[in-house]
Amino acid sequence: MKSKMFALPVGARGLPATFWWIWASILVNWLGAFAGPMLAISLTEGHGHSLSYAGFVVSLLGAGAVAGSAVGGVLADRIGRRATMFAGHCFTAAGMVALGLCQGRWALAVAALAAGFGAASVRPAAQAALADVVAARDRQRAFGLNYWAVNTGTAVSAALAGLLVGYGYTPLFLADAATTLVCAVVVLVKVPETRPEPARGAAGARHGEPGSAPPSAEPASPPFALFVVFVLLVLVFGSVYEQKAAALPVVMVQDGHAPAVFGLLMSLNALLIVFLQLPLTRLVQGRSRALVLLAGGVLAGGGFGLTAAADSTAAFAFTVVVWTFGEMLFAPTVGAVAVELAPVHRRGRYLGLYGAAWSGAAFVGPAGGGRLLDHWGPGALWPVCALAGAAAGAGCALIVRRHTHLRAAAAVREGDGGSPPPTPAPAGSGRGTAPERISK
Numbered sequence: 213m214k215s216k217m218f219a220l221p222v223g224a225r226g227l228p229a230t231f232w233w234i235w236a237s238i239l240v241n242w243l244g245a246f247a248g249p250m251l252a253i254s255l256t257e258g259h260g261h262s263l264s265y266a267g268f269v270v271s272l273l274g275a276g277a278v279a280g281s282a283v284g285g286v287l288a289d290r291i292g293r294r295a296t297m298f299a300g301h302c303f304t305a306a307g308m309v310a311l312g313l314c315q316g317r318w319a320l321a322v323a324a325l326a327a328g329f330g331a332a333s334v335r336p337a338a339q340a341a342l343a344d345v346v347a348a349r350d351r352q353r354a355f356g357l358n359y360w361a362v363n364t365g366t367a368v369s370a371a372l373a374g375l376l377v378g379y380g381y382t383p384l385f386l387a388d389a390a391t392t393l394v395c396a397v398v399v400l401v402k403v404p405e406t407r408p409e410p411a412r413g414a415a416g417a418r419h420g421e422p423g424s425a426p427p428s429a430e431p432a433s434p435p436f437a438l439f440v441v442f443v444l445l446v447l448v449f450g451s452v453y454e455q456k457a458a459a460l461p462v463v464m465v466q467d468g469h470a471p472a473v474f475g476l477l478m479s480l481n482a483l484l485i486v487f488l489q490l491p492l493t494r495l496v497q498g499r500s501r502a503l504v505l506l507a508g509g510v511l512a513g514g515g516f517g518l519t520a521a522a523d524s525t526a527a528f529a530f531t532v533v534v535w536t537f538g539e540m541l542f543a544p545t546v547g548a549v550a551v552e553l554a555p556v557h558r559r560g561r562y563l564g565l566y567g568a569a570w571s572g573a574a575f576v577g578p579a580g581g582g583r584l585l586d587h588w589g590p591g592a593l594w595p596v597c598a599l600a601g602a603a604a605g606a607g608c609a610l611i612v613r614r615h616t617h618l619r620a621a622a623a624v625r626e627g628d629g630g631s632p633p634p635t636p637a638p639a640g641s642g643r644g645t646a647p648e649r650i651s652k
Contacts, residue, residue, distance in 0.1 A: 227354055230345045233402040234338060237395040238358055241301075242365025244391025246373040246384050247308055247327075248273075254311075254381040255320070265317065269324045276328025277571035284333030285564015288340050289557070294405045296337035296560075301396035303330030305389040312385025332571055336563035343551040343559060344406035351548055356493030359544045363489065367482040408556050434615050439553050439562060442611050443569045446546060449509060449604035450573025451580060452597045453539065455516055456481070456532075458578035463519065463590050464528060473525055477532045484536045492540050501545050502609035508542025509605015511535065517598025520590060542605065549612055 247254075251273070255266040280300070287296040307327030314320050346354045376384050461474045496504050515535025522528045547566075554562030584593040 227350060227357075228345050230403060230406070231342060231354055233398060234342060235358060235361055237297075237398040237403075238338070239361040239365050240391055240398070241395045242362050243369055243372075244388055244394075245366065245369040246376055247311065247388040250373050250377055250381065250384055251311070251324070253377075254384070258381040259315065259320070261317070269321055271575070272321055272324040273328035274571055274574045276325040276330075277332035277574070278568050280329035280332030281336060281564045281567035281571055283329070283564070285336035285340075285560040285562070285567070287333070288337035288560025288564070289407070292405045292407045293337045293341035293344070293560070294399060294403055297334050297341070297399045297403070298396050300330045300332075300334035300337065301392050301399065303333070305392040305396070306330070308385050308389035308392065312382040312389070332567060335567045336560050339547065339551065339563045339567075340559040341403065341406045344408065348552075351551065352497050352544070353493055355548060356490060356544050359493075359540075360485065360489045363482060363485040367479075367486060407560075434553055434611075434618055438611060438614065439565070442550070442553060442608065443565055445604045445607040445611070446550075446566065446569040447573050447576065448600050449512065449542060449546070449608075450570050451577035452513055452516060452601045452604070453535075454573055454577025455581050455593070455597055456535070459581040459585055459590075459593055460516075460519065462585065467523065469525065469528070473528075477528060480529060480532055481536050481539075484533065485540060489540050489544075492537075493544060496541065496545075501549060502612040504541050504545045505549070505612065506605045506609040508538045508540075508545065509608065510538070510602045512538025512542060513598045513601015513603075513605070514538070516601065517594050519597075520594035538601070546608055549608065549615075553611075553615060 252266045252270050255261045255269055256263060261269075284296055284300060287299075304327055307323050307325075307330055310323035311320060311327060314323055342354065342358070343351065373384060376387060456478070461471070464474050464477075465471060512535045515531050515533075515538055518531045518534060519528070522531050550563060550566040551559070554566075581593060584596060
């Protein structure tokens with residue numbers, strides 16, 4: 213009776229202990245992400261800097277993230293996932309401490325760049341580690357759990373930041389740094405190295421070690437050019453999604469809605485993810501990932517497209533519900549596809565490039581949306597979002613199907629050559645997925 217009372221939910225059972233330690237570090241990381249929402253305010257109200265300077269420093273977080281994703285991916289393959297995650301967390305913590313204590317303009321700018329670089333360098337290493345230790349059949353629900361942890365932590369930390377700021381801005385940044393160091397300690401003490409080692413591949417395979425299959429047993433990888441196209445499509449989707457924080461609040465205020473209404477809609481977005489992400493992930497488990505990506509792109513783009521006709525709070529709320537469902541379908545699934553498209557022994561590098569697409573979208577989306585608003589108005593922006601979201605979903609779906617055909621052809625060739633074909637889960641089967649955002 214007692215074991216049943218404390219049993220894990222069905223969607224969380226059967227995952228390895230290493231996954232849960234990484235998951236715990238992700239949850240703590242985002243529960244302690246106090247500084248991000250308050251950085252611009254601390255620079256203007258706390259330090260007395262101009263709005264333009266505050267915008268410049270915040271943009272450096274994104275610039276550092278683009279570089280950090282690329283470098284973190286390379287390091288994850290070269291020095292290992294565990295070492296890269298530990299170093300990235302420590303680097304981020306140092307940047308947060310500097311943001312809380314420094315006063316000079318250049319010192320604050322360098323600290324923001326370092327914090328963005330360190331945080332983003334963790335992402336490809338953590339994604340690669342999760343893909344290393346979780347069986348392909350379990351990745352979809354595993355990374356759905358991670359996506360839930362990120363969004364739950366984000367929602368809670370935003371509320372806590374509003375309370376902690378009453379004690380001053382410096383304690384806020386120091387608390388953020390402290391939680392990041394906790395993540396570093398968890399990784400150092402509890403997370404083993406998972407990077408595949410070709411030299412011990414055969415022996416590892418005999419002993420069932422995760423991620424240790426010999427290179428000859430790896431599933432066929434697509435051409436690198438196909439992965440680049442995939443990353444560009446992710447950039448397009450991410451740029452559409454960024455309109456929730458860039459164009460949407462501006463348009464709502466221009467339509468006469470109070471900023472507090474926009475805040476409530478963002479709370480609605482977070483609550484939907486917190487309560488529905490895990491059931492939705494379980495629902496699409498085993499479904500065609502091509503169709504899930506297509507549906508996610510159409511719903512996300514369509515939700516923003518419907519904003520063109522919204523005029524009341526209820527109408528705006530409906531659009532948020534639509535594009536949030538698109539987000540919940542697309543984001544975890546597209547990360548899983550990125551894992552599968554990446555060769556096992558270059559997984560970190562590929563996921564670093566994939567992560568850079570999301571970081572780049574944080575710059576391209578607001579800049580592009582603002583330009584469309586300035587020159588052509590909301591009547592042009594929202595239809596463009598609808599078309600771009602649907603195109604990104606359709607393009608990613610086509611790449612999944614193409615990858616399925618490439619793997620099937622490779623299996624046939626290996627069978628004709630006298631060796632048994634590999635039997636990984638097909639790319640369109642919905643088995644084996646990963647989310648995008650897994651570290652702040």
